[in-house]
Amino acid sequence: MPSDDSFLMFETLFRKHGDFPEILNFSVQLRRYPHDSDIGGPVLAELKGFIVQPGYIPEPDDGWYFDVFDMRSQHAMNAYHVLADEHALLKKALDTPDLDYLGAVAHLERAWVSPSLRGRKIALRLMREAHQALGRYGLLVVLKAHPDGDKVSKAECLKLAAYYQSDTQLGLRAVSKRKYPGWLVAIWDESIVNDDDQLFLHDDEELPDAADEAGEEESALGNTTGST
Numbered sequence: 678m679p680s681d682d683s684f685l686m687f688e689t690l691f692r693k694h695g696d697f698p699e700i701l702n703f704s705v706q707l708r709r710y711p712h713d714s715d716i717g718g719p720v721l722a723e724l725k726g727f728i729v730q731p732g733y734i735p736e737p738d739d740g741w742y743f744d745v746f747d748m749r750s751q752h753a754m755n756a757y758h759v760l761a762d763e764h765a766l767l768k769k770a771l772d773t774p775d776l777d778y779l780g781a782v783a784h785l786e787r788a789w790v791s792p793s794l795r796g797r798k799i800a801l802r803l804m805r806e807a808h809q810a811l812g813r814y815g816l817l818v819v820l821k822a823h824p825d826g827d828k829v830s831k832a833e834c835l836k837l838a839a840y841y842q843s844d845t846q847l848g849l850r851a852v853s854k855r856k857y858p859g860w861l862v863a864i865w866d867e868s869i870v871n872d873d874d875q876l877f878l879h880d881d882e883e884l885p886d887a888a889d890e891a892g893e894e895e896s897a898l899g900n901t902t903g904s905t
Contacts (some may be wrong), residue, residue, distance in 0.1 A: 783818055
């Protein structure tokens, strides 16, 4: 059990990629802090990803974007192909006649929540924190709802995607439930502050129907080994 004088706090970190300064890696974390120290304990929940802003979104045979995604993982390469090769599906999903005004891409790569904190919709909270920090004109966000594990069915991906889509602030839309089950996109064209999201998470805080979400918090946005 945590000591009475400790507290849980959300924080968002940014850092440039060592080899590609155009890439900005980000991490939204939840840590426990002792009351008398500014040094946090281990990460208890985390959303990781990256953002680039070259002035356009990926297109077929785009060498620069290809290298950006290829250097990260096979899962990131899958995201690249969704963005570069499926503009018609993106327009339909995002309900926009063109994509020309989109000039930045954020890939939400992975979310994780400690078993001790699952069932409190923390994964959605991490995404809202990212929305506030990343939101800007012309930002296209992409992720894949993919539960942890090697043998994950399409139905499981679709179920997790529906959970992520339940938070209307995030504006996540399915690319194609049939062709790309679990893949979601959104336009985060402004930074949104949710007045209900406080800096600290109280240990005794309870959320309605939290037990229904317990299985969702242990999910990854995309398996880092590249599962699709």
